[in-house]
Amino acid sequence: MQKTKVVLMAAVCLGAALGCAFPLPLVAQTDHDNNVLVIEGGRILPITSPPIEHGVLVIKGGKIVAFGEQGKVEIPAGATVKDVTGKIVMPGIVDSHSHIGIDPNPTVSDSQDGNEMSGPIQPALRALDAIDPADPNIRMATSGGITTANIMPGSGNVMGGQTAYVKLRGTTIEQMLIPGTIGGMKMANGSNPKNYGSRGQAPMTRMEEAALARGIYGKAQDYKARWDAYNKAVAAGDKTAKAPDRDLGLDAVVQILDGKRIVHNHTHRADDVMTVVRLADEFHYRVVVHHGTESCEVADELAKRHIGVTFTMIDAPGGKPETINFSISCPARLEKAGVKVAFNTDDPITNSRLLLRSAALGVRGGMSEDAAMKGLTIYPAEMLDLQGRVGSLEPGKDADFIVLSGAPLSVYTKVLETWIEGEKVFDRSNPIDLRYATGGFNVISRYPQLQGGGQ
Amino acid sequence: MKQSLSLPLVAMALAVGLPAHAQNFAVSADHLYTMDAGLQGGPGLVLIRDGKIEDVQMGEGIATPNGYQAIHGAYVTPGLIDAYTSTGVSGAYNIPADQDQDESTDPNTADVNVRDSLNPEDKLYQYVNAYGVTTMQVTPGPKNPIAGVAGIFKTAGPNSPFRTVDQLVVRLNSAMVFNLGDTPKETYGSNHKAPVTRMKTAEMIREALLQARQYQEKWDKWKEEKSDPAKQPGLDMKLAALAGVVSGKTPAIFNVYRADDIDTAIRIGTEFHLKYMLASVTEGYLIRDKIRQAGVPCLVGAVMQPFNDLQTSNATYENAALLQQAGIPIAIMTGYVGYVPKSRVLLFETAIAAANGLGVDPALRAITISAAKILGIDDKTGSLAKGKDADIVVFDGDPFEYTSHVEQVLVQGAVTYQKGQ
Numbered sequence: 001m002q003k004t005k006v007v008l009m010a011a012v013c014l015g016a017a018l019g020c021a022f023p024l025p026l027v028a029q030t031d032h033d034n035n036v037l038v039i040e041g042g043r044i045l046p047i048t049s050p051p052i053e054h055g056v057l058v059i060k061g062g063k064i065v066a067f068g069e070q071g072k073v074e075i076p077a078g079a080t081v082k083d084v085t086g087k088i089v090m091p092g093i094v095d096s097h098s099h100i101g102i103d104p105n106p107t108v109s110d111s112q113d114g115n116e117m118s119g120p121i122q123p124a125l126r127a128l129d130a131i132d133p134a135d136p137n138i139r140m141a142t143s144g145g146i147t148t149a150n151i152m153p154g155s156g157n158v159m160g161g162q163t164a165y166v167k168l169r170g171t172t173i174e175q176m177l178i179p180g181t182i183g184g185m186k187m188a189n190g191s192n193p194k195n196y197g198s199r200g201q202a203p204m205t206r207m208e209e210a211a212l213a214r215g216i217y218g219k220a221q222d223y224k225a226r227w228d229a230y231n232k233a234v235a236a237g238d239k240t241a242k243a244p245d246r247d248l249g250l251d252a253v254v255q256i257l258d259g260k261r262i263v264h265n266h267t268h269r270a271d272d273v274m275t276v277v278r279l280a281d282e283f284h285y286r287v288v289v290h291h292g293t294e295s296c297e298v299a300d301e302l303a304k305r306h307i308g309v310t311f312t313m314i315d316a317p318g319g320k321p322e323t324i325n326f327s328i329s330c331p332a333r334l335e336k337a338g339v340k341v342a343f344n345t346d347d348p349i350t351n352s353r354l355l356l357r358s359a360a361l362g363v364r365g366g367m368s369e370d371a372a373m374k375g376l377t378i379y380p381a382e383m384l385d386l387q388g389r390v391g392s393l394e395p396g397k398d399a400d401f402i403v404l405s406g407a408p409l410s411v412y413t414k415v416l417e418t419w420i421e422g423e424k425v426f427d428r429s430n431p432i433d434l435r436y437a438t439g440g441f442n443v444i445s446r447y448p449q450l451q452g453g454g455q
Numbered sequence: 456m457k458q459s460l461s462l463p464l465v466a467m468a469l470a471v472g473l474p475a476h477a478q479n480f481a482v483s484a485d486h487l488y489t490m491d492a493g494l495q496g497g498p499g500l501v502l503i504r505d506g507k508i509e510d511v512q513m514g515e516g517i518a519t520p521n522g523y524q525a526i527h528g529a530y531v532t533p534g535l536i537d538a539y540t541s542t543g544v545s546g547a548y549n550i551p552a553d554q555d556q557d558e559s560t561d562p563n564t565a566d567v568n569v570r571d572s573l574n575p576e577d578k579l580y581q582y583v584n585a586y587g588v589t590t591m592q593v594t595p596g597p598k599n600p601i602a603g604v605a606g607i608f609k610t611a612g613p614n615s616p617f618r619t620v621d622q623l624v625v626r627l628n629s630a631m632v633f634n635l636g637d638t639p640k641e642t643y644g645s646n647h648k649a650p651v652t653r654m655k656t657a658e659m660i661r662e663a664l665l666q667a668r669q670y671q672e673k674w675d676k677w678k679e680e681k682s683d684p685a686k687q688p689g690l691d692m693k694l695a696a697l698a699g700v701v702s703g704k705t706p707a708i709f710n711v712y713r714a715d716d717i718d719t720a721i722r723i724g725t726e727f728h729l730k731y732m733l734a735s736v737t738e739g740y741l742i743r744d745k746i747r748q749a750g751v752p753c754l755v756g757a758v759m760q761p762f763n764d765l766q767t768s769n770a771t772y773e774n775a776a777l778l779q780q781a782g783i784p785i786a787i788m789t790g791y792v793g794y795v796p797k798s799r800v801l802l803f804e805t806a807i808a809a810a811n812g813l814g815v816d817p818a819l820r821a822i823t824i825s826a827a828k829i830l831g832i833d834d835k836t837g838s839l840a841k842g843k844d845a846d847i848v849v850f851d852g853d854p855f856e857y858t859s860h861v862e863q864v865l866v867q868g869a870v871t872y873q874k875g876q
Contacts, residue, residue, distance in 0.1 A: 318798075
């Protein structure tokens with residue numbers, strides 16, 4: 001892998017009223033910033049523009065600088081040209097709901113850090129403090145074509161913590177985090193947070209879940225008002241003004257109220273989806289419906305508010321009562337109502353190697369192929385505020401793309417290569433990488449005969 | 456209930472409204488997979504009369520005879536067979552009220568029978584039928600070292616909207632299930648009860664089989680000595696059930712994941728001369744030579760299983776292919792699932808195996824004729840051959856392709872699922 005120099009800023013100011021938040025890598029520079037890579041000859045699916053049968057993609061400094069039909073795009077002298085004739089090239093897949101790195105492989109209790117079950121409201125928690133970049137699930141995700149992920153705390157809490165928007169590369173979380181992003185906020189309602197009830201703790205009911213959520217937003221409104229008053233006084237030259245006490249959790253909730261942090265709300269039943277909508281209406285924040293098993297029942301309510309759904313495609317109804325009405329036709333019904341639908345893995349609930357499959361099952365359930373492909377790319381990018389960087393192949397965007405052996409939504413198609421910002425992170429022709437695509441990577445060193453694969 | 460287009464609701468509604476008796480059908484296909492002898496995938500016609508396959512004709516443009524209702528499909532296959540599943544005993548809601556797969560009060564429950572837990576009205580039982588499963592071996596769950604008795608059932612019955620177990624039986628007492636590995640010792644060990652270790656799990660099974668052998672010998676001896684009622688040995692339901700296993704009458708199924716647990720199963724199977732097979736077999740590919748030498752069929756389990764514990768962390772999509780290519784008879788199974796999705800879809804699992812080295816024909820074989828042969832029901836189902844049950848799946852495209860649809864499912868000549876109705 002290309003050596004990456006990461007420039008760490010001491011702090012990035014995220015809100016004038018709040019002072020500075022956590023450090024973030026601001027710029028990731030690679031040694032070959034001036035090298036030009038050309039991907040040529042394949043069928044290019046830019047997603048936000050029509051497919052190009054024999055396309056060219058020009059990459060420089062980790063960004064797409066040009067694309068178009070073969071022969072109509074100037075190939076810079078000295079460029080490294082990669083011929084992908086007969087293959088399909090599409091943007092790297094954006095997984096808007098994942099637990100890779102935070103609930104690593106293998107699943108043993110010592111390593112599971114998704115749910116801080118010591119209290120139902122945890123806005124100060126940051127997923128980034130618990131993500132293991134060495135988790136094999138991350139390499140498995142790249143073998144499925146995922147390049148960007150929203151890694152989230154679990155759904156055990158009403159407010160589970162801050163999510164992390166990452167690229168699936170690097171050996172530290174700082175290298176993974178997408179520069180300039182602060183992540184979203186994980187929330188959940190319905191049956192999972194009610195687990196506190198079995199210990200005689202709140203929440204025991206859906207009523208209390210909503211009350212706890214309203215409580216923290218009310219508190220944040222008050223906190224914000226105190227900071228606003230303080231900042232106003234300081235601006236007016238009041239030297240005696242006393243700064244309110246800093247609260248790490250409320251800082252993050254104020255970012256929600258300010259529209260800078262999107263709420264990612266786990267929810268299944270239609271009435272729970274409407275509770276999500278009701279809270280977002282009341283406190284005027286941006287929200288994405290996650291899972292949304294019965295969201296199609298209230299699709300019109302979501303459509304008129306422009307609330308998107310990131311859908312988890314499971315293979316059968318049930319497993320818990322609130323998913324008993326699961327149907328693969330739900331994404332199709334949402335699409336018809338005008339709701340933007342993304343597909344997510346909820347890894348480990350579905351495996352990150354199979355996110356293309358989830359979209360394909362959406363088509364099986366009646367969705368258009370166009371909407372299904374957007375549901376893997378530009379729609380989830382929008383749900384993470386990352387549509388300016390990822391989710392389509394356009395000049396100026398990150399050079400995150402995958403090379404496929406055939407039609408994206410076919411069971412027989414293989415992800416051949418996965419590239420992030422102009423660097424290859426997965427190559428199916430590499431025997432080790434192949435084991436991440438098929439499984440069995442834990443034992444490959446003991447069984448060299450497996451290195452060639454079973455095909 | 457809310458209005459929903461979900462498949463299981465459609466299946467349920469349809470099943471209730473079905474005609475009480477099977478009709479005569481002529482099922483034509485662009486690609487007919489009989490899974491019988493001969494070339495697969497060419498055009499052909501299957502005639503169905505009185506719930507049985509009356510005739511199979513390969514070739515193009517064969518006219519539908521009078522008196523038969525025509526069905527046409529792009530792809531037609533035999534009804535699919537799930538060789539090992541807890542669907543039907545482990546319900547969709549996943550609450551104590553509908554979980555009847557694990558009697559985890561005693562590590563030896565050889566005397567329990569899935570027949571007494573099976574709920575054919577469970578949503579998932581009908582859901583899997585809508586994805587082409589017409590026959591399945593329903594098994595107890597993964598918790599007990601000696602878990603109980605499995606049975607083979609149809610997923611729907613032609614005779615009545617009331618699907619009682621008796622109407623669905625293909626074969627009762629099809630196998631005795633033994634669980635090795637992490638789950639039994641986690642189930643009991645956390646309460647400081649045996650088994651706490653793999654050693655103990657193996658010892659408990661060996662001890663029970665030994666006692667069953669002695670029990671059988673006692674009864675045999677008593678019968679030889681003219682069955683004097685005064686000397687009749689005491690009846691023990693567990694030992695009686697296990698006696699069938701040691702005598703080879705009831706096959707044993709060892710549900711195993713790690714390679715060393717597979718090895719343990721082979722060791723026990725060899726020691727007691729059992730007629731046995733392996734289920735799940737997650738790390739089977741790592742010791743496939745040994746499995747082949749032992750001549751044990753494998754029910755290869757849930758291809759897309761999550762890495763939810765250490766014993767499944769080496770799962771690979773290529774397992775079925777590697778075992779099959781080593782010359783081991785394989786079927787594909789969905790097994791028990793503890794959470795979401797509560798039942799796995801056999802067609803979906805097999806599709807991943809097909810696309811990862813197994814190939815379409817061997818994959819179809821693994822969920823039709825091979826599964827039927829391994830389970831010993833190939834005289835009734837598993838291929839489209841004259842005289843067998845008319846269990847048929849009609850697809851609008853490649854059966855394994857993600858975007859294809861199951862259009863119709865027939866069980867014993869009755870349409871049990873119809874897409875879009």
